[in-house]
Amino acid sequence: MSQFSKLTISTTCAGIGIIVGRFYERNNVQHTDLFSVKQEENSLTAIKHFKDNDTKKSLISETVRSFLPVSTVYAATQISRPPNRLQEILTFGVPSFDPLRPFENHVVLYDRRNKVPHWVFEHLKKEYVEKNDSVNRKTSEFTEDAAVHPYFRSTNADYKRSGYDRGHMAAASNHRHSQNAMDDTFCLTNIAPQVGKGFNRDIWNDLEKYVRALARKYRNVYVCTGPLYLPRLEADGKLYVKYEVIGKNNVSVPTHFFKVVVIENDKGEFEMNSFVIPNQSFPENTPLKNFLVPVETIERASGFLLFDGVPKNRLRAINGKKT
Secondary structure (H helix, E strand, O other): OOHHHHHHHHHHHHHHHHHHHHHHHHHOOOOOOOOOOOHHHOOHHHHHHHHHHOOOOOOOOHHHHOOOOOOHHHHHOOOOOOOOHHHHHOOOOOOOOOOEEEOOOEEEEEEOOOOEEEEEEEEEOHHHHOOOOOOOHHHOOOEOOOOOOHHHOOOHHHHOOOOOEEEEOOOHHHOOOOHHHHHHOOEHHHEEEEOHHHHHOOHHHHHHHHHHHHHHHOOEEEEEEEEEOOOEEOOOOOEEOOOOEEOOOOEEOOOEEEEEEEEEOOOOOEEEEEEEEEOOOOOOOOOHHHHEOOHHHHHHHHOOOOOOOOOHHHEEEEOOEEO
8 A cells, every 4th residue: 555545544534533523522422432342442441531521321331331442432532632641641552351242142241361251141032942943053063252362262172171061151052043143152252161960961951941941931031140269268267269270271160150040020020040059060950949149149259240220129039039
């Protein structure tokens, strides 16, 4: 490309930025850049700074907004203003944050340090979980997530001969309405190492079947699933968080897994059930009720507030107990 062409493109881009910025200032509205979810640009600190300068409340939920990158449109509005201190500090970029990965029928917040999800969200309805002859699980294959930087990916080789199953957070059979949706669940960003016999193939599978039974019965079922790394009391009387890592990429093996299920009935009323199960083998037919815990326990351990947007005045029961 000639120097003239580069100059033309550069000038055009700058002009567009200035026009968009002026439009923002004149109409006093907030723009959120939904066209570029570049995982290398996320910054909760910068987002908070920019959000504090907004004069109108965003229509995007705070949970989703907190994981979106700093708006490049908002940045364009600053062209005609002197740089502030935050911009000077972050002149050469912001260390990247964990990416939010949307798929066809589930959403993953991926933990690049541990190479497993932080959490996976699903919205299930009867038609998503019913048997569908046009969708074949046998054709689905576990695949690396090409959207994740190679430094932070898990691979099939990490699991090979590790002694652990590739355990789904969003269960494959929750997404029978399309082949693509089922295939998405085999992406390794939806997977974590799970004990096979007695856990992934048994108690965890029982929990997944329970969720599908709810989806067949109720109007809407919302599910959040993820790993936990819980402390254990050692012989010296101190608490330690210890967990195994597998493969050359050091994929973390969670000590426990959680699943929080919110059910909405035809009256618009809600119930919540929250489970934590140790990542270990259990005897066949172990009751799921043994693993019910207060959702606050999961929130404190995971560092995430879960389903805090559920209307409290319409929440009728938690873990089978009326509220």
